[in-house]
Amino acid sequence: MWNYEKRLQYPINIKTPNAKIAQYIMSQYGGPDGEISASLRYLSQRFAMPNRMAAAVLNDVGTEELAHLEMVSTIVHQLTRDLSMEEIEKSGLGAYYIDHTVGVWPQAAGGIPFNACEFQSKGDPLTDLFEDLAAEQKARATYDNILRVVRNIPEIADPIRFLRAREVVHFQRFGEALRSVQEQLDSKNFYAFNPGFDMPCEASCKNS
Amino acid sequence: MMYHNSSCSRTQLLQQINEVSFAVDDLLLYLDTHPCCEKGMALYKEYAEKRKNLMKKYAECYGPLTIDDALETNADTWKWMEQPFPWEREGGCR
Numbered sequence: 001m002w003n004y005e006k007r008l009q010y011p012i013n014i015k016t017p018n019a020k021i022a023q024y025i026m027s028q029y030g031g032p033d034g035e036i037s038a039s040l041r042y043l044s045q046r047f048a049m050p051n052r053m054a055a056a057v058l059n060d061v062g063t064e065e066l067a068h069l070e071m072v073s074t075i076v077h078q079l080t081r082d083l084s085m086e087e088i089e090k091s092g093l094g095a096y097y098i099d100h101t102v103g104v105w106p107q108a109a110g111g112i113p114f115n116a117c118e119f120q121s122k123g124d125p126l127t128d129l130f131e132d133l134a135a136e137q138k139a140r141a142t143y144d145n146i147l148r149v150v151r152n153i154p155e156i157a158d159p160i161r162f163l164r165a166r167e168v169v170h171f172q173r174f175g176e177a178l179r180s181v182q183e184q185l186d187s188k189n190f191y192a193f194n195p196g197f198d199m200p201c202e203a204s205c206k207n208s
Numbered sequence: 209m210m211y212h213n214s215s216c217s218r219t220q221l222l223q224q225i226n227e228v229s230f231a232v233d234d235l236l237l238y239l240d241t242h243p244c245c246e247k248g249m250a251l252y253k254e255y256a257e258k259r260k261n262l263m264k265k266y267a268e269c270y271g272p273l274t275i276d277d278a279l280e281t282n283a284d285t286w287k288w289m290e291q292p293f294p295w296e297r298e299g300g301c302r
Contacts, residue, residue, distance in 0.1 A: 003274070047295065047302070056289040
């Protein structure tokens, strides 16, 4: 169960609209390495985790990703409000405008709609956690690409830097979750069984 | 044992929390479209207070259900992570 807090995790106040940059940053909302992908990936994968620590990391990072998708869509909204028709047409946002006006809709920078095939939920904790580590790096690299474009615009660059830093923290926590899973596996063969399917629950989740 | 014994069981307490929380959820939606309704406000106040107290009691007896109650446990270590997920089978972790 979730409760909503009517605030952003990091404040965003963009005063100058910019249709071109909105189109780029939109990718971190509904693109292949975006925040919708991230949140749905972790919140879906939670169920297969074989210990409380790994499940807690997926649950709590997945929850934070919901706050991040709100931040990214706030950036897109603030960059597209008060745009003139001329700016929309000149910037290349015209095709998006025809379908969505300036409503926020999840798509990649290249216009591909959000699709659940952008993430996997394999039901195998090692596979899922390695995907999560890669996902955090892909998102970090996308934020680096965005930062090369917006580095001289502090009102956009500041929240993007915050989001980039969180990817690095999440990568670290997923590494620790992975280790917690590996420690309950056969150290001579991590792949001897799938702890999300073959083995009943281990002691690590018993109530103390 | 770091948790207090309670007058009611975990399941009973959770059931009470579910009931008052649903009242809060429903009143929230109602008040969004009827912000001046006095009766709605009074009911919200009643259920929100009950919920707050029950959540606190649950955290003290069985561990936190929400991060805001993470320190209501009187334990020295982080109890949030150990809490069972609501889909788990009793005694297991899935």
